[in-house]
Amino acid sequence: MIKVSTSIPYGNACDVSIEECGNTATVYFAASPSDGPQCLWFCFRIETTRILKHIKLVLKHPYNMLMGSCELSNILPVIRKDGEQWHRIEKTYQFHTLPDGRYQISWILNNPGKINDIALCYPYGLPELESLLQTSKGYWKKDIIGVSTENRPIIRLANDYSSAGTKKPGIYIIARQHSGETPGSWVLDGLMRHLVTLETKDVIIWVIPLSNIDGIEKGRYGKDYFPFDLNRSWGKKVLRHENLVIQRDIARWMERCNPVLGLDFHAPGGAEGKGVYFFFMDKEKPVKIKNKEFLWINLIGKEVGNEYMLSGLKRNSKPEGDLKNMVGLMFTCYFDYVLKIPALCIEVPYGISNDKALEIKDYQEIGKRIAIAIIKGIKV
Numbered sequence: 001m002i003k004v005s006t007s008i009p010y011g012n013a014c015d016v017s018i019e020e021c022g023n024t025a026t027v028y029f030a031a032s033p034s035d036g037p038q039c040l041w042f043c044f045r046i047e048t049t050r051i052l053k054h055i056k057l058v059l060k061h062p063y064n065m066l067m068g069s070c071e072l073s074n075i076l077p078v079i080r081k082d083g084e085q086w087h088r089i090e091k092t093y094q095f096h097t098l099p100d101g102r103y104q105i106s107w108i109l110n111n112p113g114k115i116n117d118i119a120l121c122y123p124y125g126l127p128e129l130e131s132l133l134q135t136s137k138g139y140w141k142k143d144i145i146g147v148s149t150e151n152r153p154i155i156r157l158a159n160d161y162s163s164a165g166t167k168k169p170g171i172y173i174i175a176r177q178h179s180g181e182t183p184g185s186w187v188l189d190g191l192m193r194h195l196v197t198l199e200t201k202d203v204i205i206w207v208i209p210l211s212n213i214d215g216i217e218k219g220r221y222g223k224d225y226f227p228f229d230l231n232r233s234w235g236k237k238v239l240r241h242e243n244l245v246i247q248r249d250i251a252r253w254m255e256r257c258n259p260v261l262g263l264d265f266h267a268p269g270g271a272e273g274k275g276v277y278f279f280f281m282d283k284e285k286p287v288k289i290k291n292k293e294f295l296w297i298n299l300i301g302k303e304v305g306n307e308y309m310l311s312g313l314k315r316n317s318k319p320e321g322d323l324k325n326m327v328g329l330m331f332t333c334y335f336d337y338v339l340k341i342p343a344l345c346i347e348v349p350y351g352i353s354n355d356k357a358l359e360i361k362d363y364q365e366i367g368k369r370i371a372i373a374i375i376k377g378i379k380v
């Protein structure tokens with residue numbers, strides 16, 4: 001007997017069906033849009049009562065997912081057998097065309113356990129953040145700065161509150177505006193862990209690690225979410241309560257430091273696999289801000305290195321939102337155009353980076369290298 005459930009943290013799957021045949025089984029599933037227009041994130045549990053040789057996992061409707069028009073074999077889900085550590089599934093990708101032009105993709109889960117958790121990428125939520133805090137020796141201070149639309153606490157971490165007037169350089173970091181984009185969180189995790197080991201005190205860093213906490217807890221992908229994407233809701237008039245909470249926190253941070261940089265961690269289309277890159281919007285951006293951002297891009301890109309970075313480092317895009325009235329902006333545009341502080345959006349792939357299957361330690365290594373670049377950058 002095989003059972004599929006989404007009643008696990010960050011659970012997301014739908015259109016599930018199961019075929020059993022001898023000592024093998026096939027589990028068909030799709031990613032649920034969960035009230036949003038886009039879907040990508042999936043996370044679910046397969047329980048079996050008997051020992052199976054393998055389970056074939058078939059992802060339905062990939063053509064309806066936000067893949068970034070890239071090579072679908074770059075998707076490499078993660079699995080956790082019987083409560084062990086998460087790891088990447090073996091590279092057993094197959095592509096199946098259906099008669100009407102639709103297609104499915106599949107992987108083989110060899111020697112499954114009795115409980116098999118499957119997800120698009122390594123999950124990251126409150127337990128992972130708590131584990132980071134427990135090893136931070138008090139370096140990161142945790143505060144609840146407000147609540148989400150659905151009344152969940154919004155956590156902000158700070159290495160230093162400083163006091164008004166000291167004017168150390170300051171960096172403000174946010175992740176998970178799109179709640180399913182866990183690769184960004186793992187890079188941020190590595191960044192924050194490395195700052196603990198350095199015991200960095202000459203820069204004030206405030207971090208919102210789980211900004212779209214409602215979407216995270218509910219297993220939503222969270223991109224273009226109805227009625228407003230968190231990352232299209234910044235500005236002089238906020239469109240979501242989370243933005244109000246965080247903008248007021250940014251104002252407190254600005255009073256306490258000399259603001260030098262905002263960082264916003266994301267993950268790109270699900271099948272993008274050519275490395276980490278900066279999603280850069282340069283239309284009518286003040287030249288002074290743009291030049292400072294180029295310096296940061298080059299510094300971070302050089303430190304992170306070719307194995308993890310997209311060749312060319314960045315992809316250009318037009319800013320979204322109403323730049324005239326400063327409404328409906330992205331986080332980086334809010335920094336650039338309203339606050340006049342350089343800011344970068346960093347996209348971290350879900351599965352593969354330049355032919356390398358990314359493990360948690362890779363994400364943390366990227367974060368460590370970004371931390372090193374930041375420390376170098378504030379000294380320049």
Ligand SMILES: [Zn+2]
Nearest residue numbers: 178181266267
């Ligand atoms: Zn995103």
